[in-house]
Each structure stands twice: as C-alpha cells, then as structure tokens.
Amino acid sequence: MEAKNIGLNGVEEPWWIDFPETDICKAVCPDMLHRLHKAFKDHCATWNTNIVSKLELDARFRRFPKWPGFCHFTGMIAGAVPPEAIRATRAELDFIYLAHTLLQLLKYNTVFHQNKNIFIKTGACKGKKGTINHFNIPKLHTPTVNFSTETPECYHIE
Numbered sequence: 001m002e003a004k005n006i007g008l009n010g011v012e013e014p015w016w017i018d019f020p021e022t023d024i025c026k027a028v029c030p031d032m033l034h035r036l037h038k039a040f041k042d043h044c045a046t047w048n049t050n051i052v053s054k055l056e057l058d059a060r061f062r063r064f065p066k067w068p069g070f071c072h073f074t075g076m077i078a079g080a081v082p083p084e085a086i087r088a089t090r091a092e093l094d095f096i097y098l099a100h101t102l103l104q105l106l107k108y109n110t111v112f113h114q115n116k117n118i119f120i121k122t123g124a125c126k127g128k129k130g131t132i133n134h135f136n137i138p139k140l141h142t143p144t145v146n147f148s149t150e151t152p153e154c155y156h157i158e
Contacts, residue, residue, distance in 0.1 A: 033103065036096045044092045045073070052080045 119125040
C-alpha cells in the first residue's frame with residue numbers, strides 16, 4: 001500500500017525477492033540507443049513539427065531528394081524553424097550518432113581485452129627490459145580526461 005501512496009504501481013514484493021544473488025539492475029538493462037531514438041522522436045522531432053506544422057513538414061519531406069544513407073532532417077526544417085531549433089536538433093542528432101560510435105568503441109575495447117593475452121603467450125609483449133608478462137601499462141588503464149598526450153608524444157625517441 002505504501003508504494004501506491006507515492007504514485008508507484010503497488011508491487012510490494014517483486015518476483016525476484018526470493019533470488020538473493022539476483023542484481024535486477026543487471027538483469028533489466030535499458031537499450032540506450034532505442035531510448036535515444038525514441039526520445040528524439042517523442043520530443044525534439046515533435047517540437048519541430050509543432051513549429052512547422054505536420055502538413056508543412058510532410059510536404060517538405062516529399063520535396064526533398066531521396067538519397068540512400070543521406071541524413072536530412074535538419075535540411076527539411078531549415079528556413080521553417082528558428083536557427084536555434086536547427087542547432088538544438090542537429091546537436092541531438094549528433095549526440096545520438098556519437099552514442100552509436102561510443103558503443104562500438106566499448107565493444108572493440110572489450111574484444112581487445114578478451115584477446116590481449118595472446119601477446120604474452122607468444123612472447124611478443126616486450127619492453128626495454130625484456131618480455132613483459134602483465135598488462136599493468138598505464139596507457140591501457142588510465143583515462144586521459146582533461147589531459148592531452150600531444151605534447152609529450154614528441155619525446156618518444158625510438
């Protein structure tokens with residue numbers, strides 16, 4: 001009853017309560033890309049449609065050339081909405097595109113870490129003092145947030 005009083009659905013004892021080792025947050029993970037696309041359609045695209053009107057936006061879509069792979073939503077609304085709306089919409093679309101890229105980067109990083117031991121097994125992992133039998137390399141573990149490696153890179157003498 002307490003959950004219903006604060007606007008929740010009233011489930012006092014969820015189905016996973018008898019599974020003590022269950023981390024429900026790991027079992028039910030959100031599909032971020034789906035959520036981003038849905039948020040764009042539900043909010044940003046709808047707001048632009050509210051400015052332009054559904055009829056005008058449909059007419060603009062019909063007039064715009066169809067090129068496979070060509071992203072043209074901001075081209076559709078150009079001139080019909082304020083420049084700030086175009087910039088906001090473009091930023092949202094770029095954010096979604098970069099989220100796709102980030103997920104790919106995370107996948108590739110995972111594949112690297114799953115397979116990196118082959119370099120130790122084959123003896124290919126060598127440093128100045130001989131074979132390295134570990135991956136405790138700062139460049140593999142330390143994020144360079146707010147730090148550019150551009151300047152010290154010139155000091156790498158081989």
